[in-house]
Amino acid sequence: MEAKVVLQSRTPTGTSSRGVNKQRCSPVRAVLARPAESVVGSGTKERLRLKLKPADSKREVAQDSSSVHNDNWFDLWAINYLSQSLQAATGVKSMLSGYESLVETTAMMSKKFNTKTQQELVIQVLDTAIPKLILNMIKTLLPQCQFTREYFAAFTTVFFAWLIGPSEVRESELNGRREKNVVYVKKCRFLEQSNCVGMCINLCKMPSQAFIKDSLGMPLNMVPNFDDMSCEMIFGQDPPTPNDDPVLKQPCYKLCRANQQHTVKSSG
Secondary structure, three states: OOOOOOEEEEEOEOOOOEEEEEEEOOOOEEEEOOHHHHOOHHHHHHHHHHHHOOOOHHHHHHHHHHHOOOOHHHHHHHHHHHHHHHHHOOOOOOOHHHHHHHHHHHHHHHHOOHHHHHHHHHHHHHHHOOHHHHHHHHHOOOOOOOOHHHHHHHHHHHHHHHOOHHHEEEEEEEEEEEEEEEEEOOOHHHHHHOOHHHHHHHHHHHHHHHHHHHHHHHEEEEEEOOOOEEEEEOOOOOOOOOOOHHHHHOOOOOOOOOOOOHHHHHOO
C-alpha cells in the first residue's frame, strides 16, 4: 500500500513592538514516499541505476574516436628510429616523441614534397635501414613460394604491430590453392593517426609495395579501406597499375590534416 505523509511546519510569525518588521520563516516541507525499488520494475530500476551512474565522458570519447596502443620498449625504439631516419633524410624536424613524432614528420613531408618525391624518400630510408647484405640474403634464401608468402605474412603481424596496429593472418586463393598470405589490419594505426588518404598512399602503400618487390623479390598489394580504416596486405599479388588502382581515385577525408592530393596523375 502506498502511503505519503506530508509534514508542514510553520514557525509562528513573531510580533514585536511597534516599528519592528515582522519576521517570516519559509515553510519547510518533507515528503516521505515509498522507495523506488517498490514502485518500478526491475528493468526500470536498472535504467535508473545506469542513468544516475556518473560517466567518464572524456575517456569514453577518447576510446571511441581513437584506438589505444600500449607501446613497449621495442615499439618505441622502432617508432623513434623510423621517425628520426625520415627527419634526417628530409631535413624536417619534429619536437614530439613516439608515434606523434612519426605522424608529424610524415605530415610535414607531405606538405613539403610532391607525391613522387615522398615515395622516393621513404624507399630511400627503408633501403638504408636494412643492410643490403641482409636484403640480398633474404631475397636469395626465401624465393617467392607459398612458404615465403606465409612467412612474410606471419612476420608482419608479429613485428610491425607498432606501425600498422594489431593484425591477423587470413587466407586467400592464389594460383588455384588456398594459403595464408594475407595480413588483415582491422584499423590501420598510421591512417587513423594521420587521417589522410594521401599520406596513406604516398608514404605507406606505394613505397612499401615498391620496396618489398624490388628489395625482397616479393610482390605485395596493399588494399586500404578508407571507410573503416582497415587494410589488407596480400603477399604474392602484384598491385594494379596506378591508372587502374581504384585506391588512387579515392577522395580524402573532410577533416584531412594534410589536405594532400593523391590523384593518379600525381601518384604515378
